[in-house]
Amino acid sequence: MASKTNPVTFLQQVRTEVAKVTWPSRRxxxxxxxxxxxxxxxASLFFLAIDQTIGWLxxxxxxxGR
Structure with missing residues (x-):
């Protein structure tokens, strides 16, 4: 069973891991x-075309059919 971590230690670990993340730029x-x-x-146009074709068939x- 995993040992329990002190909440302060946990938050420090979280802050350390978040600092390692490479965030994308705005662009x-x-x-x-x-x-x-x-x-x-x-994708929606493709599935619309397939649906119409199958419906017609x-x-x-x-x-x-008419």
């Missing part, structure tokens, strides 16, 4: 956010 964050929005848009196979 990197903005670029990454824009890239995420673009990828979400592309099913309606043709079941004879509900």
């Amino acid at each position: 990197e964050t903005i670029i990454t956010t824009i890239m995420v929005f673009i990828m979400v848009l592309l 099913v309606s043709q196979l079941l004879g509900f």
